[in-house]
Amino acid sequence: MELAILMLTVGSAVVEIKCGSIYRLEEAYTIFLNGEERGTTQKVVTSLFNLSPDRDYLLQLAGEDGSIRGEISFHTKTETAVLNVRDFGASGEGEQDDTVFIQAAIMACPPEGRVVIPPGKYRVTSLFLKSNSNLELEEGAVLIYDGRPGRLPILPGLLSGKEENSFALGSWEGESADMYAALFTGCGAENVNLYGKGEILGGASMEDWWSEENRQSSPHRPRMLFLTHCKHIRVQGLHFSMCPSWCIHPCFCSDLGIYDVEIINPEDSPNTDGINPESCEDVEIAGCHFSLGDDCIAIKSGKGRRAQENPVPGSHIQIRQCFMENGHGGVTIGSEISSGVHHVTVRDCCFRNTDRGLRIKTRRGRGKSCVVDAILFENIYMEQVDTPFVLNCFYFCEPDGRSDYVQTKEALPADERTPNMGELVFRHIYCTDCHIAAAFFYGLPEKKIKSVFMEDVRIRYAKDARPGLPAMMCGVEKMCRKGLFFRNVERLCLKGIDIRGQESEAIDAADVDVIIREVQE
Template structure:
């Protein structure tokens, strides 16, 4: 059983098994650190080691079924370790510690670590600094203040001194709008690590953040972690809970690594997406468990204003060995994607009880730069996903979402308002206990989906399937056990696609220019 060192930190390290198994391996394994047993009967494909010392050599041995593999590494040096308690932070869950923790962060030199011991540290928004590590010990909790008056504002748009350029900070659902600062906010910071076995709990359920969630009150809701124009940010091990809105939101950022962490929000909490990279490049989400009240992972690139102004698509996104549970969508592209999304690869992921699995959503008005292309979804297992595969180019979002302009099924003129969906490839995917539809692909009549390829796909329906809408769009009917639906698709390629337990026709196609099917 081979494995490799995925990411190395000053006091921790993350590893990944080299296999094609989905999220877990069938062969349990044990892990030894310098000859000492530290894990037994482990099955997850990704694991992490903690309590390491800086500047120290280690040997990790993985043993399974009599086979052994070894990895030798040395942790980086650390300039200093600063305990937040020495700055006045009190871990009793009652005493406000915002100023003390912020002082520790600002005092930490490059290469240093801000250390959170076991305890509950009540805090308002904190601002990150380049070149440092936050290390949360097991049992350490950063607990968000419930009073929104303690959250500074991030202005959406500020005119620069030359009265021409603009400076963007606050953002809400793809537009530059004033929002509250997040519990952890990074503005143009680089080389930051957030690691450990602790918890970052926004505590939103005990405030008024979910009351009239779609109404702006003071400013738009914050995130738990917001990264604005940042580079080389790594998150490892930490659990994020009870978010105000989207949980982790990298924004116009590069080289983001989210590893072996958990994101847990209440099932009915509004807009509490797990991870939403927006206009980001080189993002890796590996070994993460997400169970939230909205989309688990949603890849975005802004609405029309930011998409055309900044012209930065999201590109180079890797999602691997993740457990995605209960959200509206497992891995979603959209709907705020006016600058486009390219080169997304999802593999070895387990999706349980999400409404949709692989989900692309856009609409007229996103613009001609909204090009969604080269999306690969492979070696994935879904269980209890209502509709595993969805492309919806009539998504009814925004104030005009239910207007005729959005829902009209007759061709409209192609213009600079027209989005495009290129190639989607799904292969080696098993979907069991589905309910609503196996696949639902609905392109625009004036701009059909370019190419959908399904290869080595098994879809089966649960006997007691309930009716539902396969996509969030107007003028469609509720369905149950519908096989594969495709409308306005240039090329539909099906290779070894098996659908079991469907009702009615296996394939329902309309305006599909080329259909190639191979048993």
């Protein structure tokens, strides 16, 4: 067993237990810190709280037989001051608006200090993060988002100034747009740790934020955590629920870590994505649990004027040891990816009861900077996933999404509006109880998918498999127990593919230039 420290603050740490398990350990381990027992864990990515600042620790994990299986030493960070929000006037009784009192503590916090929100219920609107600070929600602390229109600040989509120096603040689905401020908002913040065992309740319902009239209204719906142009941000341990829209939305950020976070929303809640890094680089998401109404993780890079004038791709994103369930997609790239996405690795994850597992969606019009390349998915288990693999270059989003230009399957001239799908690798992926299709890849005829490499992939179908559409595009018919479906690919390599129970041939490939296949049926 190997242990690795993923995150350290003044009072917490995140440890990854590397023993071959995915998300959950096969047995419970007892935690010892400096010889003192600190409970048990059965999670591969485990949080440690209630640590002292500026102190050496020896972490040891003991198995059920009492033997020490692994250990690692670490030193917590120093702190300059501790500010309790109760001392600033916050009541924690859930009745008064505690926003200004908590914000006062945040603004008064000296560099490397810590703001503590102790147990209690705190009704708040929007809080703004400050650089070089720690914000801890202790166990039993509950932030209740009082997000009624008229009470929330508005983040303008575009601030005034010279056009070449214009600064987009608010955002909605990849474009600059007015939006309500999130419960936590960071604008240009650096070196911030937001952590703890506390809860964040978004308070959304079908009567307010999720109603038909509010889904596309302007200003647009708020997030729970919105970060723009931030650096060196860490989020740990928090529980989010009932989010008005996307839960965690970092935009134009770098060096971002999100660990051991849980995001829970109803299955029918609209646009309640879990974590959506947009035009971000150096992102690590590990040990998180999602159960919600849309994509669990959606990697994006903008669209429209903002992406054309300032294309910033999403890059160097690592996702591992996560559990995704009850969403539209486990991990999605798109569809707002006009600036491109590259060097993404998703490994050691479990997907359960999602519509799609690994999903890439784009369309004509995203532009020549929309290059998706160097994508790796490996060591993933899926259960009750309708279609495990989807790449759709005809995604019918936006008002013109069903137009002939977007949806025609005839080759059009490749120009500055044409997206480009590069090299994609899928290996060591095991899927049970699939329903619609094992895989559905549909590239553009004028700009084919460059390379799809699949190795050691096992597919089994549900006995009561239900038919459905494998992708959101025009002209595709419902499928059930379909095999591997490929259209418009330059190079397709299939090695060690084990597919059983399909209703037709294992591979349905057309307009594929080169096929290398090793398939068991």
